[in-house]
Amino acid sequence: MGTTASQLPKEMLSEYQELTFLTKQEILLAHKRFMELLAKEDRSSRSTRVPMDKILTMPELKSNPFRKRICNVFSTSELKDGSLTFEDFLDLLSAFSDSATLEIKSHYAFRIFDFDDDGTLDSGDLENLVNCLTGETDDTRLTPEEMRQLISNILEESDIDKDGTVNLSEFQHVISRSPDFVSSFKIVL
Amino acid sequence: MDTVDSVFYSDHMGPSSNPLLDQLPSYQSLLYRRKPSATAGTKRRASSRTRVGSSSSWKWKVDRVDERPKVACPQRPVRELPKTMEEKRRDKEQRMEQARDLSSWEQWRQNARRSLRRLKEESLDLLSTLELWRGDIHVIEGMFGTGILSYFSFLRFLVLLNFVIFLLMFSFVMLPIIVAPHAGGNSTFNARDGGECSIYPSTSRRGLVVFHQYIADLLSGTGFLEGTYLFYGFYKVQAINYPRFTYNLPLAYVLVTIAYLFLSLIWIVKRSASGFKRKLVQDEDRFQSFCNKIFAGWDFCITNENAARLKRSSLLYELKTDLEEERTKQKIADRTRKDKCRIYVLRVVLNVFVIAVLATCFYSIYRATIFSQESQMRPTGNVILDLIYEYLPSIVITLANFITPLMFTMIIQYEDYSPAFEIRFTLMRCVFMRLASIGVLLFSLWSQITFCPGNNCSCGYNHKRYPCWESHVGQEMYKLMIFDFIIIGAVTVFVEFPRKLIVTYCDCGLAKCTIKYFIVFYIKKMTLMNNCRPATRPFRASSSNFFFLAVLLIGLALACVPVIVSIAEISCSQACGPFVNYTTSWEVVPQAVSQLPSGLSTFLFALASEPFAVTFFVITCLVMFYFIALAAAHKRVVDHLREQLVMEGKDKRFLIQKLLQAQRTSVRSPGGHSRSDRGSQSHSAAQNCSSTGGVYLVQPPVSATHV
Numbered sequence: 031m032g033t034t035a036s037q038l039p040k041e042m043l044s045e046y047q048e049l050t051f052l053t054k055q056e057i058l059l060a061h062k063r064f065m066e067l068l069a070k071e072d073r074s075s076r077s078t079r080v081p082m083d084k085i086l087t088m089p090e091l092k093s094n095p096f097r098k099r100i101c102n103v104f105s106t107s108e109l110k111d112g113s114l115t116f117e118d119f120l121d122l123l124s125a126f127s128d129s130a131t132l133e134i135k136s137h138y139a140f141r142i143f144d145f146d147d148d149g150t151l152d153s154g155d156l157e158n159l160v161n162c163l164t165g166e167t168d169d170t171r172l173t174p175e176e177m178r179q180l181i182s183n184i185l186e187e188s189d190i191d192k193d194g195t196v197n198l199s200e201f202q203h204v205i206s207r208s209p210d211f212v213s214s215f216k217i218v219l
Numbered sequence: 220m221d222t223v224d225s226v227f228y229s230d231h232m233g234p235s236s237n238p239l240l241d242q243l244p245s246y247q248s249l250l251y252r253r254k255p256s257a258t259a260g261t262k263r264r265a266s267s268r269t270r271v272g273s274s275s276s277w278k279w280k281v282d283r284v285d286e287r288p289k290v291a292c293p294q295r296p297v298r299e300l301p302k303t304m305e306e307k308r309r310d311k312e313q314r315m316e317q318a319r320d321l322s323s324w325e326q327w328r329q330n331a332r333r334s335l336r337r338l339k340e341e342s343l344d345l346l347s348t349l350e351l352w353r354g355d356i357h358v359i360e361g362m363f364g365t366g367i368l369s370y371f372s373f374l375r376f377l378v379l380l381n382f383v384i385f386l387l388m389f390s391f392v393m394l395p396i397i398v399a400p401h402a403g404g405n406s407t408f409n410a411r412d413g414g415e416c417s418i419y420p421s422t423s424r425r426g427l428v429v430f431h432q433y434i435a436d437l438l439s440g441t442g443f444l445e446g447t448y449l450f451y452g453f454y455k456v457q458a459i460n461y462p463r464f465t466y467n468l469p470l471a472y473v474l475v476t477i478a479y480l481f482l483s484l485i486w487i488v489k490r491s492a493s494g495f496k497r498k499l500v501q502d503e504d505r506f507q508s509f510c511n512k513i514f515a516g517w518d519f520c521i522t523n524e525n526a527a528r529l530k531r532s533s534l535l536y537e538l539k540t541d542l543e544e545e546r547t548k549q550k551i552a553d554r555t556r557k558d559k560c561r562i563y564v565l566r567v568v569l570n571v572f573v574i575a576v577l578a579t580c581f582y583s584i585y586r587a588t589i590f591s592q593e594s595q596m597r598p599t600g601n602v603i604l605d606l607i608y609e610y611l612p613s614i615v616i617t618l619a620n621f622i623t624p625l626m627f628t629m630i631i632q633y634e635d636y637s638p639a640f641e642i643r644f645t646l647m648r649c650v651f652m653r654l655a656s657i658g659v660l661l662f663s664l665w666s667q668i669t670f671c672p673g674n675n676c677s678c679g680y681n682h683k684r685y686p687c688w689e690s691h692v693g694q695e696m697y698k699l700m701i702f703d704f705i706i707i708g709a710v711t712v713f714v715e716f717p718r719k720l721i722v723t724y725c726d727c728g729l730a731k732c733t734i735k736y737f738i739v740f741y742i743k744k745m746t747l748m749n750n751c752r753p754a755t756r757p758f759r760a761s762s763s764n765f766f767f768l769a770v771l772l773i774g775l776a777l778a779c780v781p782v783i784v785s786i787a788e789i790s791c792s793q794a795c796g797p798f799v800n801y802t803t804s805w806e807v808v809p810q811a812v813s814q815l816p817s818g819l820s821t822f823l824f825a826l827a828s829e830p831f832a833v834t835f836f837v838i839t840c841l842v843m844f845y846f847i848a849l850a851a852a853h854k855r856v857v858d859h860l861r862e863q864l865v866m867e868g869k870d871k872r873f874l875i876q877k878l879l880q881a882q883r884t885s886v887r888s889p890g891g892h893s894r895s896d897r898g899s900q901s902h903s904a905a906q907n908c909s910s911t912g913g914v915y916l917v918q919p920p921v922s923a924t925h926v
Contacts, residue, residue, distance in 0.1 A: 049298050049307045053344045093527035106303050117304035137301040164535040176542050183509045191868030204510045211515035
């Protein structure tokens with residue numbers, strides 16, 4: 031990574047430091063890792079996009095069941111193909127970093143869990159979510175009966191206004207009382 | 220006003236949607252979920268920011284009204300906004316623009332604040348690199364998730380705690396002795412001709428020492444080791460006279476002991492306080508267990524394919540058992556009387572069996588201790604055999620700790636508890652076993668020490684056998700620790716490592732780390748000092764470290780008991796140690812206090828008197844009652860608020876229905892705009908209509924709940 035084109039300018043670095051929750055070392059490491067995903071000739075441009083398939087080869091995301099959702103949520107691509115620029119990538123790492131606030135984390139968690147992008151978690155989203163957690167194959171999946179019971183339990187616990195879906199504020203309320211969320215919603219490069 | 224967008228976007232939402240629904244707080248989240256459009260992206264985002272500002276759900280309705288006039292709250296750093304980098308950058312520039320209007324003083328202040336914050340961040344960053352094992356813990360977290368991490372950070376905490384204790388002991392007890400000859404001080408040794416009680420035969424071997432005896436000494440803490448800084452008997456110094464002042468070593472010894480007990484108590488309590496608080500909240504609403512598992516279930520740190528698979532299956536298992544439990548609760552409720560009787564009888568029988576097992580273990584520890592003590596008095600001459608005799612209590616304790624958990628896990632299956640309680644109950648039994656076995660060891664040692672043939676303990680303890688019993692207890696602890704260390708090392712090297720190698724030889728990160736950590740940790744611990752806390756094995760199931768700390772706290776409380784008893788009650792040995800001139804160690808404190816200036820000493824004695832203790836107790840009780848009442852009141856308020864929320868939810872739905880009806884009629888009326896007409900004029904009309912609707916939506920429920 032010795033080429034001058036792949037080096038991060040100093041003023042960019044300090045700006046990123048201000049705009050994200052990452053430390054200097056983390057940004058530099060992120061830059062290095064991101065550049066490794068790019069072809070040599072693309073490294074100079076700041077807005078080069080890395081396609082989702084490439085991003086998903088990173089070991090940090092490879093075994094994550096929500097990897098595609100994560101890419102889609104953080105992507106600013108017009109095509110909605112989940113491709114990331116370096117700044118999108120930094121946004122991703124910032125939200126998953128140690129020092130990000132609970133609010134940021136829960137906001138992005140909500141968007142990640144909102145599979146159909148409609149702004150609320152309805153029973154379809156919850157079913158998708160549970161399937162992601164337990165694994166997609168038939169023998170690891172819950173039976174329809176269990177799934178129904180589970181979803182009704184979740185809604186009973188979190189749906190405060192009883193409208194049948196979990197909206198962002200309800201979600202944040204639930205998450206704020208969950209002890210493990212902040213420590214587990216983290217990606218370490 | 221964001222209503223423009225909501226009307227505009229409502230068509231994407233399918234047939235059931237309605238522009239009015241978008242006005243509702245619960246649908247607000249829709250608004251900023253929409254991808255930015257060319258027409259009105261920034262406006263909507265401005266409103267979304269106010270939404271994000273309210274995290275607690277019972278506030279949101281009010282927030283929506285209150286915060287609407289404010290476009291943004293400039294106090295929040297830009298990076299705390301959930302936006303893309305481009306938007307954040309624009310936001311920052313906007314703020315800079317605004318800042319330009321401010322006075323130069325304000326500008327300077329903002330700049331100063333910004334640079335100060337950055338300085339703080341960087342220094343914190345620098346500080347964190349100094350943290351012990353930071354890199355290794357980072358790697359572990361990245362590979363195996365937070366559950367394992369909590370155990371390792373707990374280990375680190377233990378090492379730190381022990382190190383601080385060691386530093387205390389070193390600087391206040393050992394350092395004065397070490398520097399005394401160099402600083403021109405001379406030590407006054409205890410020279411009390413107390414007759415037979417003060418005879419302390421040296422145990423270090425004289426003349427030609429065979430090499431294997433050195434090893435035996437090293438392993439058992441006797442011989443040359445007994446005369447080192449490691450053991451109590453070494454500190455046979457009454458006072459150290461420096462040129463300017465006299466250092467009262469016995470007083471320092473007692474005070475440092477008390478200080479480090481307090482320090483560990485405060486530190487552990489402080490560390491566990493946050494966990495305890497969380498646990499209280501969690502217990503408060505048990506009904507949130509499913510949400511925790513689903514929404515916070517996945518550990519995003521996991522990067523290891525294997526660990527991910529494990530996590531997935533454990534989640535599946537947990538969910539299944541929870542659902543099962545839910546169903547079996549019903550089953551338990553309609554259990555017949557005969558079934559109940561059968562289960563209770565079974566449980567009683569099994570508990571009696573458990574108690575019997577525990578009693579056998581304790582009795583065998585007791586016998587082994589006595590046997591080993593007796594055989595230490597008359598060595599056989601065979602080094603290996605002697606060593607085994609000496610290590611007998613440690614061996615028995617380790618064996619018992621190894622076998623009983625296996626038995627308990629087997630027994631619990633027949634007791635028919637709920638799965639969660641099963642795990643907790645087994646853990647409780649195992650922890651009890653571990654802590655109590657050390658208690659039994661200490662008790663049997665104590666009974667040996669205070670037992671004198673013919674019932675005449677002229678020195679207050681069995682002087683003939685144990686001229687320096689404090690060192691002797693220390694030796695037992697030392698042996699236990701060494702044995703534990705050897706066993707853990709052996710298990711890691713000979714069992715876990717090969718197993719890992721056999722299962723998969725590509726990735727032995729955990730084994731490597733485990734070996735490293737255990738060795739480093741135990742070597743540190745060994746060199747630090749003798750403390751009788753049992754090593755907690757990793758219980759992978761527990762994701763929060765509260766459990767570890769709770770066990771540690773119990774361990775500390777139990778460890779305090781023998782220390783306090785030996786300081787205040789048992790007469791200290793008169794042949795060695797700093798307290799030769801006192802009957803009990805505590806006596807040194809009143810004596811030192813009485814030497815202080817009279818005002819101070821009366822004050823300190825008054826502090827220790829009974830009237831003060833009673834008053835203090837009463838005041839503490841009052842404060843406690845106040846907090847209990849406060850907690851109860853809070854609970855009631857929370858219940859009320861919860862009720863109110865449900866009520867408002869009902870009101871909201873009712874009002875939506877009403878509004879829908881009203882809208883339908885207004886659309887049908889000739890003056891109304893049709894919904895399909897998406898011209899620019901219709902925006903303003905819809906805005907008017909729905910913004911008044913929005914205000915209504917907020918207002919009535921509040922008044923309704925007041926009724």
